[in-house]
Structures are given as structure tokens and as C-alpha cells.
Amino acid sequence: xxxxxxxxxxxxxxxxxxxxxxxxxxxxxxxxxxxxxxxxxxxxxxxxxxxxxxxxxxxxxxxxxxxxxxxxxxxxxxxxxxxxxxxxxxxxxxxxxxxxxxxxxxxxxx
Amino acid sequence: xxxxxxxxxxxxxxxxxxxxxxxxxxxxxxxxxxxxxxxxxxxxxxxxxxxxxxxxxxxxxxxxxxxxxxxxxxxxxxxxxxxxxxxxxxxxxxxxxxxxxxxxxxxxxxxx
Numbered sequence: 097x098x099x100x101x102x103x104x105x106x107x108x109x110x111x112x113x114x115x116x117x118x119x120x121x122x123x124x125x126x127x128x129x130x131x132x133x134x135x136x137x138x139x140x141x142x143x144x145x146x147x148x149x150x151x152x153x154x155x156x157x158x159x160x161x162x163x164x165x166x167x168x169x170x171x172x173x174x175x176x177x178x179x180x181x182x183x184x185x186x187x188x189x190x191x192x193x194x195x196x197x198x199x200x201x202x203x204x205x206x
Numbered sequence: 207x208x209x210x211x212x213x214x215x216x217x218x219x220x221x222x223x224x225x226x227x228x229x230x231x232x233x234x235x236x237x238x239x240x241x242x243x244x245x246x247x248x249x250x251x252x253x254x255x256x257x258x259x260x261x262x263x264x265x266x267x268x269x270x271x272x273x274x275x276x277x278x279x280x281x282x283x284x285x286x287x288x289x290x291x292x293x294x295x296x297x298x299x300x301x302x303x304x305x306x307x308x309x310x311x312x313x314x315x316x317x318x
Contacts, residue, residue, distance in 0.1 A: 104246065128305050139210075139296055139309035140249075184249070188305040192237050192256065198248030 099123055102185055102197025111206050115172040119185035119197045122166065126187040126195070129161050131170045134182045134199070143183075144170060175204045208233045212297050212310035219317050225284040227313050229297030237300045238280035239307060240264075240272065242293040249296065255280055287317045 102119045109115055117131075127148055132140035144159040146152045146168075152159045158171040168187070172179055185197040213228035231238065239254040241264075251264030253272040261272050269291060273281045280299075284291055294314050298307040 130306065132309075137312070137314070139311045141309070142306055145306060186307075190305060192300065192305060193251070193254070194305060194307055196249045198246065 099195045100185065100187060100197045103200055104198055106201040106203060108203045108205060109175055111175060111177060111204055113175050113204070115170075115175050115179070115202060115204075117170040117172075117183050117185075117200050117202070119168050119187075120166055121168075121187060121195070123187075123189070123195070124163070124166065125189045126163075127190055128188045129159070129168050130186040130194070131157075131159055132184040132186060134184060136181075140184055177204050177206050180204050208235075208299070208308040210297055210299055210308050210310040212295075212313050214313050215311060217313060217315045219284075219287050219315065221288060221317060223284075223287050223317075225287050225315065225317075227282040227284075227295055227297075227315070229280045229282070229299075229310055230278050231280075231299040231308070232278065233299065233301060233308070234277065235299040235301035235308075236277075237307075238274065239298040239300075240270075240280065240282045241296045241298065242266070242291075243296055243312075244293050252282065287315075289317050291315065292317045 131144040133143045134140040149163045160169040182199040184199045186194045240252040241249045255274045297310045300307045
């Protein structure tokens with residue numbers, strides 16, 4: 097079993113839709129949770145960072161962590177074509193190494 | 207802004223060649239990482255380094271080596287390139303305790 101599971105998609109939504117991206121994990125020691133966005137043929141860039149459980153909002157993006165269920169989510173409101181990318185979840189225990197999901201490819205159709 | 211620079215965006219090499227991929231970061235980060243990224247497999251850690259001249263094997267070190275002679279620079283070496291090393295290679299760096307990694311733009315390597 098992988099430490100981090102992420103549905104690879106692909107996911108296609110119309111412009112303006114609410115998008116929900118999710119990851120599950122098995123290691124209860126994870127306490128730092130991140131979402132990266134990767135455009136085609138580019139490196140991943142940090143989108144959201146959360147420590148421990150709870151929600152964090154940044155503009156149209158909301159990151160949610162439920163440690164009791166070992167489940168994290170990224171919500172994108174009013175999705176735009178420019179949101180079309182692969183989204184990677186990542187998490188760590190605080191010991192320098194990150195564990196990544198395989199990524200979900202999202203396409204927002206104008 | 208953190209900047210992680212990879213020396214090449216695209217490389218084409220022949221089987222058996224020795225290949226050097228260079229990565230430089232400008233934030234005085236202690237930690238540097240090399241990953242490869244393949245469709246359906248996600249990011250896989252090849253090697254990482256916590257300090258100058260220190261290196262640790264990741265999940266898939268076979269066929270690779272690394273060098274970290276200066277804090278800002280971390281090199282990945284393919285001693286004898288093979289076709290199954292055709293991939294996207296990503297360098298990252300991190301510092302402090304929050305484990306956020308900052309990535310370069312990637313090097314797309316084709317081995318023919």
C-alpha cells in the first residue's frame with residue numbers, strides 16, 4: 097500500500113465549477129500537508145500549505161485536512177481555464193522528506 | 207522568491223553516455239533533492255542531501271549518483287545512460303522545519 101493515494105483523474109469540469117481534489121494517507125505521523133500545482137512541462141509550484149488539521153483559504157482555493165480520517169482535500173471555487181494543471185498532494189512528518197501523491201490532472205473547459 | 211535553477215530544460219543523449227544534470231538554489235537551503243517523474247508513477251526520490259558532501263539514497267538510486275561540493279549546487283550523474291532513464295528530472299530544495307520543497311523547472315531527458 098502506498099503511503100499517499102491520489103485519484104489520477106483525469107478530471108474535466110466546465111468553467112465556473114467547484115472542483116474537489118482529494119488524497120488519503122496511511123501514516124498518522126504526517127503533520128505537514130501541501131498542495132502543489134504543476135503546469136505542463138514545468139516544475140511543481142507550492143499552492144497551499146497546512147499544518148495539522150483544519151482549513152486554510154487563499155482566494156479561490158481552500159485546503160482541508162482531516163487527520164482523524166487521514167484525508168486531505170483541495171477545493172477550487174469558480175474554476176478558470178488557467179487552473180488546468182496537474183495537482184499533487186504532499187505531506188511529511190517534519191523530517192525533511194515529502195511523500196507525494198501521483199497527481200490529478202485537471203482540465204477546466206471554457 | 208526562492209529560485210531553483212536546472213541547467214538544461216531538454217537533453218538528448220545516447221545509450222552509454224555519462225550525463226550530468228546540474229541544479230543550483232539561491233536560498234541557502236540545507237536540503238536538496240533529485241526526483242524523476244513518470245506518467246502514472248508520480249514523483250520518485252532518487253537521492254537527497256542534507257548538507258555539503260552528504261548524500262542519502264532515495265527510493266530509486268540504482269544507476270544514479272550525486273555530488274554536492276557546494277551548498278548551493280547539487281548534481282545528478284547518470285554513469286552510463288540507458289533508455290529506461292528517459293524521464294523528467296526535477297530538482298528541489300528546502301530549508302528550516304516546514305519541509306516545503308521548492309522545485310526547478312525540470313529537465314526532460316531522452317536517452318536514445
